[in-house]
Amino acid sequence: MATTQTSFPVDQRHLKSFGPISTPDRLLLGPGPSNAHPSVLKALALSPIGHLDPFYVDLMAEVQELLRYAWQTDNRLTLPMSGTGSAAMEATLANTVEPGDTVLVAIKGYFGHRLADMAGRYQANVKTINKSWGEAFSIDELEEALSKYRPSILAMVHAETSTGVCQPMDGIGDLCHKYGCLLLLDTVTSLGGVPLFLDKWQVDLAYSCSQKGLSCPPGLGPFTMSSLAEKKLENRKNKVPNWYLDVSLLNKYWGSDRVYHHTAPVNMNFGMREALRLLAEEGLENSWNRHRKNAEKLWNGLERLGIELHVPVDLRLPTLTTVKIPEGLDGKGFTLHLLNNYGIEIGGGLGDLAGKVWRIGLMGYNSTPENVDKVLNLFESELPRFKQNFSVAA
Numbered sequence: 001m002a003t004t005q006t007s008f009p010v011d012q013r014h015l016k017s018f019g020p021i022s023t024p025d026r027l028l029l030g031p032g033p034s035n036a037h038p039s040v041l042k043a044l045a046l047s048p049i050g051h052l053d054p055f056y057v058d059l060m061a062e063v064q065e066l067l068r069y070a071w072q073t074d075n076r077l078t079l080p081m082s083g084t085g086s087a088a089m090e091a092t093l094a095n096t097v098e099p100g101d102t103v104l105v106a107i108k109g110y111f112g113h114r115l116a117d118m119a120g121r122y123q124a125n126v127k128t129i130n131k132s133w134g135e136a137f138s139i140d141e142l143e144e145a146l147s148k149y150r151p152s153i154l155a156m157v158h159a160e161t162s163t164g165v166c167q168p169m170d171g172i173g174d175l176c177h178k179y180g181c182l183l184l185l186d187t188v189t190s191l192g193g194v195p196l197f198l199d200k201w202q203v204d205l206a207y208s209c210s211q212k213g214l215s216c217p218p219g220l221g222p223f224t225m226s227s228l229a230e231k232k233l234e235n236r237k238n239k240v241p242n243w244y245l246d247v248s249l250l251n252k253y254w255g256s257d258r259v260y261h262h263t264a265p266v267n268m269n270f271g272m273r274e275a276l277r278l279l280a281e282e283g284l285e286n287s288w289n290r291h292r293k294n295a296e297k298l299w300n301g302l303e304r305l306g307i308e309l310h311v312p313v314d315l316r317l318p319t320l321t322t323v324k325i326p327e328g329l330d331g332k333g334f335t336l337h338l339l340n341n342y343g344i345e346i347g348g349g350l351g352d353l354a355g356k357v358w359r360i361g362l363m364g365y366n367s368t369p370e371n372v373d374k375v376l377n378l379f380e381s382e383l384p385r386f387k388q389n390f391s392v393a394a
């Protein structure tokens with residue numbers, strides 16, 4: 001038998017005894033990821049094909065067309081970035097921000113801060129306006145800031161996952177264009193679950209993720225830009241300072257040239273195609289109504305149990321509900337209790353809301369009345385016991 005000649009003995013120190021992978025059963029009712037739809041998982045498990053295979057090239061076009069439907073946009077440059085939502089977030093800024101551009105970020109939660117951080121890394125002159133975590137911006141507040149700062153881009157989050165607030169969008173696009181600025185919108189926790197009309201709202205740049213309302217695992221970040229945003233990209237004085245996320249390069253692969261840029265995560269795109277197909281099969285309005293109905297069932301049920309919600313009803317997100325942790329209760333302990341004993345994940349608070357709220361997600365495949373009943377039953381049966389046995393005050 002032939003043996004491989006090596007110069008050194010193989011170092012075995014990192015070699016432990018590893019069994020094949022298996023994962024625990026989890027119902028993911030936190031801020032994301034959400035459970036993937038079984039037929040999406042099946043699509044992910046297909047055998048990979050080449051990223052320039054004609055079959056795959058057709059599939060890419062289908063994914064783009066389905067994304068346009070999901071976002072209600074005709075934008076030519078609509079594609080899934082290889083990476084999570086943050087990669088697509090970064091792509092919106094990397095492609096359009098030039099050093100010294102004023103970027104106004106309307107911050108009302110954790111992900112607004114991330115946008116401001118990223119814009120600064122691309123040497124934007126970052127200006128911010130802030131709302132407390134649980135509120136949304138009024139059109140007057142935005143107009144005041146636009147007229148004061150005259151930014152090239154207004155960036156904001158539609159569905160703030162850290163607070164459970166849905167930003168009303170009426171009139172914001174008009175306002176931005178009146179002030180000659182692009183509108184950049186984070187739709188990570190809204191795509192598929194909350195009404196979104198990118199073209200009607202005149203949104204110029206948007207991004208999302210695969211792992212929430214689309215019922216797919218994390219790994220792709222849908223991205224889109226309007227023709228106005230494309231013009232800003234075309235008129236750049238310098239190259240996009242991020243090779244991987246440069247849409248002018250990526251479009252040579254996603255557009256008609258089909259020139260290799262990077263090896264596409266083909267299986268993730270199989271999953272994305274199936275997730276978007278399922279959304280189209282259900283119909284956007286049906287999906288939005290389902291999310292709304294199940295969220296209302298959760299809100300009413302929690303309120304019947306005497307549990308307070310953090311956000312006023314008119315601003316509440318159907319995909320993510322922030323629930324006030326009752327005074328004196330160990331919120332983190334309770335979420336661990338649900339995870340360890342019932343396999344149910346709900347989230348804790350982030351940033352300003354850390355330790356103050358739980359975050360319950362009902363997204364995509366997981367937005368069902370049965371899942372709402374599971375949560376409500378557990379809150380009803382476990383919370384009082386938990387208060388007695390584990391309360392910080394006790």
Ligand SMILES: Cc1ncc(COP(=O)(O)O)c(C=O)c1O
Binds near residue numbers: 032085157159160
């Ligand atoms: C509103 C919002 N924006 C951006 C992100 C970042 O997405 P990812 O974690 O997929 O990179 C998240 C993640 O949950 C989010 O909720």
